Amino acid sequence: MRRHPDRTLFAALAAALVLTFFRVPVASSQGLTLVAPYVEGELPLDDPAAAAWAQATPLSVPLSAQNVTRPMVLEATVRTVSARALHNGTELAVLVEWDDPTQDDTAVGVEAFRDAVALQFPLAAGPPFFCMGQVGGNVNIWHWKADWEAERTARSDVDSVYPNMYVDQYPFAAGDEPVAVAPADYSDPNYLPALAVGNLLAAAERRSSVEDLVAGGFGTLTPEPPEGQNVAGFGRWSDGRWQVIFTRTLRSPEAEDVSFAGGRVYSVAFAAWDGSNGERNGQKSTSQWVGLQLGAVPAGAQPEAAEARGLFNEGFYWVALPSIAVILLILGLIGVMILASRWLEEK
Amino acid sequence: MRSAPRLLRWLAIAALAEWLISRTLTRAAIYIPKSEAMLTAFRGLTALGQVAATLAGLLALMAVVWIATRPGRASILSLILLALVGLSLSALFLPLVQWTAVAYHALMLAAVAWMLAVSRAPTWPDRVVVLVVTLSLAASRAYLLIASIGAVGVAGASALGPAAFALGEAMFVLLSIVLGLRFGRAAPKWAWAAGAVLTAAFAAMRQAQPAMTGILSMWSAGLSLYLPWPAYAVGLGLGLVGVAGGLRSGGYGWAMVLLAASGFAPQLSTQAFYGLVALWILADPDDGQRVPQAVVPTQREATAH
Numbered sequence: 001m002r003r004h005p006d007r008t009l010f011a012a013l014a015a016a017l018v019l020t021f022f023r024v025p026v027a028s029s030q031g032l033t034l035v036a037p038y039v040e041g042e043l044p045l046d047d048p049a050a051a052a053w054a055q056a057t058p059l060s061v062p063l064s065a066q067n068v069t070r071p072m073v074l075e076a077t078v079r080t081v082s083a084r085a086l087h088n089g090t091e092l093a094v095l096v097e098w099d100d101p102t103q104d105d106t107a108v109g110v111e112a113f114r115d116a117v118a119l120q121f122p123l124a125a126g127p128p129f130f131c132m133g134q135v136g137g138n139v140n141i142w143h144w145k146a147d148w149e150a151e152r153t154a155r156s157d158v159d160s161v162y163p164n165m166y167v168d169q170y171p172f173a174a175g176d177e178p179v180a181v182a183p184a185d186y187s188d189p190n191y192l193p194a195l196a197v198g199n200l201l202a203a204a205e206r207r208s209s210v211e212d213l214v215a216g217g218f219g220t221l222t223p224e225p226p227e228g229q230n231v232a233g234f235g236r237w238s239d240g241r242w243q244v245i246f247t248r249t250l251r252s253p254e255a256e257d258v259s260f261a262g263g264r265v266y267s268v269a270f271a272a273w274d275g276s277n278g279e280r281n282g283q284k285s286t287s288q289w290v291g292l293q294l295g296a297v298p299a300g301a302q303p304e305a306a307e308a309r310g311l312f313n314e315g316f317y318w319v320a321l322p323s324i325a326v327i328l329l330i331l332g333l334i335g336v337m338i339l340a341s342r343w344l345e346e347k
Numbered sequence: 348m349r350s351a352p353r354l355l356r357w358l359a360i361a362a363l364a365e366w367l368i369s370r371t372l373t374r375a376a377i378y379i380p381k382s383e384a385m386l387t388a389f390r391g392l393t394a395l396g397q398v399a400a401t402l403a404g405l406l407a408l409m410a411v412v413w414i415a416t417r418p419g420r421a422s423i424l425s426l427i428l429l430a431l432v433g434l435s436l437s438a439l440f441l442p443l444v445q446w447t448a449v450a451y452h453a454l455m456l457a458a459v460a461w462m463l464a465v466s467r468a469p470t471w472p473d474r475v476v477v478l479v480v481t482l483s484l485a486a487s488r489a490y491l492l493i494a495s496i497g498a499v500g501v502a503g504a505s506a507l508g509p510a511a512f513a514l515g516e517a518m519f520v521l522l523s524i525v526l527g528l529r530f531g532r533a534a535p536k537w538a539w540a541a542g543a544v545l546t547a548a549f550a551a552m553r554q555a556q557p558a559m560t561g562i563l564s565m566w567s568a569g570l571s572l573y574l575p576w577p578a579y580a581v582g583l584g585l586g587l588v589g590v591a592g593g594l595r596s597g598g599y600g601w602a603m604v605l606l607a608a609s610g611f612a613p614q615l616s617t618q619a620f621y622g623l624v625a626l627w628i629l630a631d632p633d634d635g636q637r638v639p640q641a642v643v644p645t646q647r648e649a650t651a652h
Contacts, residue, residue, distance in 0.1 A: 027617040061494075062494060070558060
């Protein structure tokens, strides 16, 4: 009995080589997608109750305790966050909400840990590992911290937690004894080395409640330099629920920042910390990668957005038409294979 | 009918290559410091994995369409399968969001349930295998369906989603054990020895490097390792025994290769289709039992060459 050569299958192999060479995918993601519709006008940067948010459909993102690497938390309390996103062709705003019965907005005490939430975006094509990225697959992280939010209005220090503390002397500082002094009280910032080298944790004042970071695997988390901190944040705790808004321009000049364009799809992952559960650093709840689709910007809406108008811009013809050809090729191959199969069966 | 079984065999081989190269070896190698020569080899391996992934994607689409157009196929299942192929292709353009995502995951769940409903597995052990495979696939699809329903605002966050995810992972581990027990008698001795080595290797790695073990498990098979680690270690060894025994018992082994390559919580449509094709091989009333025998060249075919 002579076996028929697998012509169709060899054709599939040839097609696979061509598709791989031109980087055309044949598989689609099975995950969730957060849609950020285009809206005209200003984004609600500090109002989670603004009517504009009604234009964005909330996406419930399931989280689970980080149990990949130590330190890990066995039982995380934040099981899900609700996310919405909007963009106006210039800026992107993401509203994240989650239930938390306790407001932990200080990390000054030894056993005090803050509530926090973070967004993570891959910087390379193809999402890297969802926990902090990987070597060769850096991620840009926007980390909102409840204590930083609180410190935008009132600085919290050791004396906030221990009001009866007494300090004999703070050399080179002009603050009023006997309590702790603020960084601004130092006559020479070189005596506050962390502040002098631009360590954001030691900053005298908070310009934003969000820290802009980059990572490429466990243990590589690095803040971007102070001049590269360009993510704005707003957080509010009310009736056992946090509402946090992240805002940034769609495009960023920073090399380690993710940049966005209307009509495109990106990946985003979420993480949340419950301070009263002792969660900090790697002890957190994390999500898998979720799709983030930015709505197309109407033609002529804004000059800076015109080149990324979404589906029917010039890019459409370079991306979609080959894809249509690929789909037709796939369907053609399937048809040929089925016909060949039937023909062989009949023979 | 020989052409189609060969398609499934190619699919299983491509899926195995994609799984082991793209989702396991190259990802594990990310953390290994590399010399220039190693880097070149790594890039070559990555390219090979990409070709295998694309080939597996094409063959998976072909296999699902082929199953849907089999003579005598229930028309509803055919429609479901063709709709799934259409949606996954359209998702290359426009991501599945809102109601299209709900429809996709509901269709995937319906396909799994339908295959169970029409299953004519001949013996009770085979029916148990089909049931556990169905539960594992259905739970992972239910997780995504619940999440997508939550995304359209019909229902809020539900505890059912994480519960479905946890159930699915437990069923996936149980499936490995069930397959090992079901086909263990047919497995050669070397498969038992290799299974024992795999179990010991997993246990040793878990003890020495728990974080790396977790990373590789999640990347390779989508398992979060929330169950006690001995369950995964035993499941890994018995799974290998099951595949080896399944290959000697007809074409069941190819279905198991596809199930392993699909992993738990597939991230891509291709991997989800592996699971559907595997379930079809195990459960189909007409073709499921004949196809496996045709997948592996019979003695007569072998001597004819």
